[in-house]
Amino acid sequence: MASAAGPSAQTARAALAAALLTGAATAVVLGVYAGVHAPAGRPLFTLGFSGMLQMKTWLATGAVVLVVVQLATALWMWGRLPGAGAPPGWVGPVHRYSGAVAFVLTVPAGLHCLWALGLGAGSPRVLTHSAVGCVFYGAYAAKMLGLRLPGLPGWGLPVLGGTVLASLALVWATSALWFFTRSGLPLL
Template sequence: MASHDVRAAGVLARGGFSAALLGGAGVSVALGAYAKVHTPSARPLLTLGFSGMLQMKVWLGALAVALLVAQLLTALWMWGRLPGAGAAPDWVAPLHRWSGSIAFVATLPVAFHCLWALGFGVSSPRVLLHGVAGCVFYGAYAAKMLGLRLQTAPGWALPVLGGTVLGSLVLTWLSAALWFFTRSGLPLF
């Protein structure tokens, strides 16, 4: 392959990955902008059997974080980075995909109520951090899903994007659900 062909392939590869990153950034900004300009309803649309909106949000958020920890462990196992685990059996990859899918679905009612019922708060550093981390989570998730489809993404891309998804969700959870649990105990219904 001629050197100009190699350079052109590199530009296309970077362009696809750049587009995935820009798409993720667009998701983050769009969610934050909507949450900021939308007048919050200050009431839940649904609670899924929980005693209130906050209880639903913290428990679904905790479920999502637990499932993303499973994502981390299965990813480390699949990539041979889990100490002492040996090669990952065939069931690990589907477990990785399904735990991520279920975690994402669990976050949807949480995010919907954050955006629609509560809006983008700036009343304290904790609330601001929560809103920014939540927007980053969805942007990183979008970029990761787009990046998965690229054959030419850099080798570091998926681990970094996956780490950003996990880190931003954990930060979102720490700044809301853990805060709630430390003040209210563990209320279910």
């Protein structure tokens, strides 16, 4: 005889598996599209920046800064920020809005990666950037679905959020950081 918690836990695991599969499918679809699409080689828009790479670099940098805000506020909300005490009421909204704005900043950059540049395989850096960029959007999709799952295991949200953070950091390091160091802009 199954326990009362059995079907609920099984349903939660199935929902988590569906969210993870949706994220994986998102990453694969983006990668396949980027691989088969003939890159346009030109930007759709530059949002006032001097060029497409400059736009992508600064938007990605803004997104990374906001993801650091996400990390700090998540740690604070979960009581993992040493010495911070109980979070005030504004921490939750700052967490949500900084994440939403960070994602919005990634969209023009990701769109230009897919449409203008395609799946890059010219060097290990570019291939890593292309693959991890797809992983970022898949991880983001899985995290957004995971937020709405009742009974999500306690490790689920930190792992999903950590994957989003780590993949965006690697995307930034293989693009914006590379661009900054090649353009002569001193980092510190």
